Amino acid sequence: MELITTVTAMVALQAQAPRPLGLVPTMGFLHDGHISLVRRARQENSTVVTSIFVNPTQFGPQEDLANYPRSTERDLEALEKEGVDIVFMPSTGEMYPAGFETHVDPGDIAIPLEGEARPGHLIGVATIVTKLFTITRPNHAYFGQKDGQQARVIQHINTDLNLGVTVAICPTVRESDGLAMSSRNSYLNNAERKSATILYRALLHAKELFNQGERDTSNIRMAMINLIEAEPTAYIDYVSIANLETLREIKRIDQTTMISLAVRIGEARLIDNLIISEMTE
Numbered sequence: 001m002e003l004i005t006t007v008t009a010m011v012a013l014q015a016q017a018p019r020p021l022g023l024v025p026t027m028g029f030l031h032d033g034h035i036s037l038v039r040r041a042r043q044e045n046s047t048v049v050t051s052i053f054v055n056p057t058q059f060g061p062q063e064d065l066a067n068y069p070r071s072t073e074r075d076l077e078a079l080e081k082e083g084v085d086i087v088f089m090p091s092t093g094e095m096y097p098a099g100f101e102t103h104v105d106p107g108d109i110a111i112p113l114e115g116e117a118r119p120g121h122l123i124g125v126a127t128i129v130t131k132l133f134t135i136t137r138p139n140h141a142y143f144g145q146k147d148g149q150q151a152r153v154i155q156h157i158n159t160d161l162n163l164g165v166t167v168a169i170c171p172t173v174r175e176s177d178g179l180a181m182s183s184r185n186s187y188l189n190n191a192e193r194k195s196a197t198i199l200y201r202a203l204l205h206a207k208e209l210f211n212q213g214e215r216d217t218s219n220i221r222m223a224m225i226n227l228i229e230a231e232p233t234a235y236i237d238y239v240s241i242a243n244l245e246t247l248r249e250i251k252r253i254d255q256t257t258m259i260s261l262a263v264r265i266g267e268a269r270l271i272d273n274l275i276i277s278e279m280t281e
Contacts, residue, residue: 025129026050139166155229156226192266
């Protein structure tokens with residue numbers, strides 16, 4: 001496994017690497033969700049590149065950039081065990097050198113949900129993903145469904161900017177009690193960790209109502225809100241029921257729909273989602 005820290009070296013290496021090349025972008029502090037992406041990439045590609053970069057442009061001024069969890073040595077050991085060929089781990093100065101001014105605005109799909117709750121966040125995501133795509137030139141790139149809006153944004157910029165990458169959105173990996181795996185789960189104490197299951201329980205309640213025939217999104221949303229608000233440590237940022245492709249809120253579920261939510265529990269802000277359609281059971 002080769003550890004690369006400069007853009008110049010990464011560009012040179014990917015130009016000579018056996019194809020197809022699969023990219024798994026991460027911010028480190030790897031968990032089983034990340035590893036599931038790496039394993040799929042390993043199955044489908046001759047060369048696997050994993051990036052580790054805590055991207056400052058997707059953090060707001062009051063967010064947790066300075067305290068974001070890091071475990072570089074453990075991450076590198078895990079990636080080597082999984083057979084990753086190249087780890088691209090640049091510094092902030094390498095990715096955003098003096099004079100850097102260009103940013104990628106994904107447009108309307110980045111306005112609601114995380115775009116409203118975290119202004120500038122998805123522009124930061126779109127910018128770093130575009131940079132990683134142009135530096136590593138992957139044939140395939142792998143992202144988790146847990147970050148549902150981010151996944152749609154990446155698909156959107158890949159299409160609009162003709163980046164030419166096959167973007168794979170992989171299923172959310174969950175703990176045994178349903179909590180979506182996330183690096184930010186490390187912020188939770190034992191009591192908060194138990195409370196955090198409310199996100200998935202609310203999503204499952206929405207799915208149950210849908211399966212019972214409910215299609216009015218106001219009724220489903222209110223049932224989710226009532227369930228979450230019964231958990232005293234949970235504070236809702238948003239509960240969304242939106243068209244999967246546009247992320248525009250809908251009044252009735254008569255199309256493929258993403259139900260998503262952001263909830264604060266203690267110091268952690270957690271997100272999760274489920275996709276439902278008439279095929280959902």
